[in-house]
Amino acid sequence: MTTLNNLDRLTPAVTTTRNERMLTVEQLRAGILADEIDTVVLGFTDMQGRLQGKLLHGRFFLDSVLAHGTEGCNYLLAVDVEMNTVDGYEITSWEKGYGDMLFELDLATIRLLPHRAGTALIQCDLALTDGSPVRVSPREILRVQAERAASLGFTALAGTELEFVVFATGYEEAWERGYRGLVPANQYNVDYSLLGSARVEPLLREIRNTMYRAGMDVESAKGECNLGQHEIAFKYADVLTTADNHTVYKTSAKEIAHQHGQSITFMAKPNEREGNSCHVHMSLRGLGGEIVFWEDGRRTPLYDSFIAGVLATMREFTLFYAPNINSYKRFVKGSFAPTSVAWGLDNRTCAVRLVGHGPSARMENRLPGGDVNPYLTLAAMLAGGLHGVERGLGLEPETLGNAYESGAPTVPTTLRDARDALAASEVAVDAFGEDVVAHYLHYADVEVEAFDAAITDWELRRGFERL
Incomplete structure (x- = not known):
């Protein structure tokens, strides 16, 4: 510090x-x-x-x-x-x-x-x-886990891939419209479409170049599936730097969009189409930068135990990967948002996808959405992985084919269920402390209580006249 x-x-x-x-x-x-x-x-x-x-x-x-x-x-x-x-x-x-x-x-x-x-x-x-x-500050929670990794001889590296939807409608007008009837920056699926990206390039270019000048290592931008959906990727770094950059980028992107008379949302599920993900890549290195996840052309036992730990704690830690009521609307079968607690080699239907080899060997956690708190997500992944390393957990067999149809355990489907899974987690108390767990359980309780008291558009549309 x-x-x-x-x-x-x-x-x-x-x-x-x-x-x-x-x-x-x-x-x-x-x-x-x-x-x-x-x-x-x-x-x-x-x-x-x-x-x-x-x-x-x-x-x-x-x-x-x-x-x-x-x-x-x-x-x-x-x-x-x-x-x-x-x-x-x-x-x-x-x-x-x-x-x-x-x-x-x-x-x-x-x-x-x-x-x-x-x-x-x-x-x-x-x-x-x-x-x-x-201790309940998100940055401190991540710092504690990074220090825990260092005490075991490791540096944790991570990168976050944050998706967002761009609207031609500005924030003030969006508020006045109740966030309904907004005009997307693209009118069709622009996944990897250079033409679709070019339509939004004045905004994307300014965000990329501004973030580079602000000290971030920008990699690329690409279109995504939802109307007006895009992603800007940044190079990996140590976990604290990645979380710091993620937060600055997210705030700055909204400010730059406002300056263009547009708006951006990072909501996990802003409409009934594809949601916004935040795929998180993570690996460990030795304190001197040594490769520890790969040796003699294959994964190391350390790597396997780390993956096993993330999987073993995924249901218990889902609150840190999906922290809002809306987060759970993203978990739809066949949507590229995972529902199965499973891993696979370059398999995008699994919650954990393994990519790269040698120095680039890393795990991708596909569970988080664009609404995550990056410090808490990275802390949860690191705590889970280190749990697996410290206990020498064995890695279950790879899931082949469509993980949605695999019969593997599934993640919680509501914030209430995720709250209860965290409340029952001994691993969470050991990793974060009772005070931290209690603080974020109360956070979930507050959100659930507020949502339970709200009258939604869905209820009014179905019930105002016809019931």
Whole structure:
């Protein structure tokens, strides 16, 4: 953790950057003093996977914040999507007065936001007022699992493939329409279609180039199956960097779409067509970069045990892969969204698809949707895989053919079922701690209760006149 609050937790990242396109502290200082940067955004990722925080004037940041961080209300990890305060969280409440938590600057994450004039972003960790980390913070949950991997001699690498649907309708108009009757940016299936991508290329190009200038390694863009659906892929990195980049990219893409008078959604299932996935690729390396998943032309026992652990915990950890009511609408047979807890070699019908060989050998988790919190998803995958490694779990036989018809166990089909699976998980308590599990169980309870109380369009359409 690169923070100026707890000096014993400093790492060399304070004086280095993740790549040459990100900023050192001195470059940030120079930009502010030269009036090239006037705004510093301090952001952290909340339970819902959203980048939240403050916008600070550059000179005030240098004079009053750089040396010791800043504060924010601890209710930010105890609200629902609507930002309503919710009873029942141990971390904070009306009775506890909704006090502050500390924003600790991770100085390895300083980057320009090129689509926002004169603006730089620093991502933050969260600490209690006594300086101890906020254990239920998504970034801290992932950090703990990354440190667990390091204690076993491994570095965890990951990449996220995040799909989205583009609409020609802007966000304000979409809100006024109740998100109905929006105009998709493409009118037909544009999966791998260069013509279809070209139709949306002004937006896609700006997102790609902006994210590259913001310090991300952009790979490619391609069309997908739903109307107006596309994907922009980024190169893999260590799990914390990948989650940080994922969050910045997701927020920035929405902001850039807004600047174009368009809108983007990462909802898992925005309509009755194909949903938005977030396929997650993960592998382990030795602390010195050694290949540990492949040896003598084949998978290693370590790799097999890691896969076995992810599969063994997949049902228990589904809440971290599918965190919202809408997430479960994506799990449709024959939709390329998996329903079977099974693995296969380059088999897109399985929840876990193995791809690559040698240095590129990795597993792809196809369960998560575009609405995931990347820190929680990566933490769950890593915790599951390490569970398999530590216990030497054996890998079940490969699923051949259509996994939808295989008879393999299936993932939970509702948020309520996923909540109950996590509640019964001893592995989750061992990996994350009782306090973390209880926090996210309550998150699920809040969502389920809110949905159960809602009157949906489906109910009104079927029942208003005819029942």
